[in-house]
Amino acid sequence: MAYIQNDRRKFLQLGATGVAAAFLGAVPKISFAQSAPLIDKGIIVNEDEGIHILTRRKVPITVKISKARHGVDNISFCTEDMIPGRKMRIHKHLNNDELIFIHKGEGLLTLNEDSITVKAGTVAFVPRGSWHGLDNTGTENLLMVFQYSPAGFEEYFIENGTPVGMPTKVRTEEEYAITEKKYGMVYKDKQR
Numbered sequence: 001m002a003y004i005q006n007d008r009r010k011f012l013q014l015g016a017t018g019v020a021a022a023f024l025g026a027v028p029k030i031s032f033a034q035s036a037p038l039i040d041k042g043i044i045v046n047e048d049e050g051i052h053i054l055t056r057r058k059v060p061i062t063v064k065i066s067k068a069r070h071g072v073d074n075i076s077f078c079t080e081d082m083i084p085g086r087k088m089r090i091h092k093h094l095n096n097d098e099l100i101f102i103h104k105g106e107g108l109l110t111l112n113e114d115s116i117t118v119k120a121g122t123v124a125f126v127p128r129g130s131w132h133g134l135d136n137t138g139t140e141n142l143l144m145v146f147q148y149s150p151a152g153f154e155e156y157f158i159e160n161g162t163p164v165g166m167p168t169k170v171r172t173e174e175e176y177a178i179t180e181k182k183y184g185m186v187y188k189d190k191q192r
Contacts, residue, residue, distance in 0.1 A: 043070055050079075053161035056171070059086065063158060067151035076151035080144045082107070082136040090133035094184030096148040098126040100134070105142030108135045131188055156183040 043065060051063040063069075065077040082088070082105070090110055100109070106119040110133040111126065118124070118134075126132045136142040148154060159179050162169040180186070 043072070045077075051158060052164040053157050054164055054168075055157065055161050056176070060164065061157050061161065063154045065147075065151075066154045066158070068155055068158075072151055074150055076148045076154040078146055078148075078154055078157070079103075080146065082134070082142040082144065084136050084139055084141070086136045086142075088134045090131050090188040092131050092186050092188075093126075093128050093148070093153055094186060095128060096150065096153045096184070097128050098132070099147050099149070100124045100126065101145040103143040103145050105136060105140050106138040107142050108137050110134070128184075133188075153183050153185075156180075156185060 045064045049064070051066070051069070053061050053063065055061060060081050062079045063076070064079065065072055065075070067073060067076060100123065102118045102120055102122040104120050106117070109116045109118045109122075109124055110131065111124065112131050116124075117137075124132075134142075134144065156179055160169075160171065160176060
């Protein structure tokens with residue numbers, strides 16, 4: 001991952017007081033510790049990098065670009081590797097649009113009342129508030145690449161999941177319900 005903090009831009013964002021102080025020879029103390037990084041030159045996340053998580057159903061998800069980690073407000077980027085037979089529960093996001101790209105494999109995508117066969121190369125735009133789910137109906141893993149706009153929903157996976165290689169995080173149904181409400185996640189079927 002590479003990002004650049006632009007001290008000059010942050011200084012100018014302090015407003016006229018900071019600029020006036022600079023002209024008078026006084027240099028204000030600037031703290032960047034609590035601000036998100038400013039992205040000037042982009043972000044590179046290599047193949048093996050990202051936050052590798054197992055969901056509560058033991059599905060591997062990798063968060064590649066996140067709002068909290070990278071300071072990108074408009075979009076996040078994740079991958080999910082679904083084994084044959086895996087069924088993603090039908091759900092909707094109240095606060096985020098989702099863009100799904102099927103990188104490998106084939107399956108059946110539910111989008112509201114429609115069921116659509118998808119395969120490598122398929123792209124689906126899922127507006128916020130739309131019911132959707134994905135079943136791997138193929139004989140190989142289905143690799144789904146997806147992003148949320150605005151960024152932020154990816155934190156749902158981080159809060160509820162367990163980092164790969166760590167002991168499984170144990171959470172109560174009440175704790176899951178709190179994060180579902182926090183991130184605007186609604187399941188069509190209440191069974192976990």
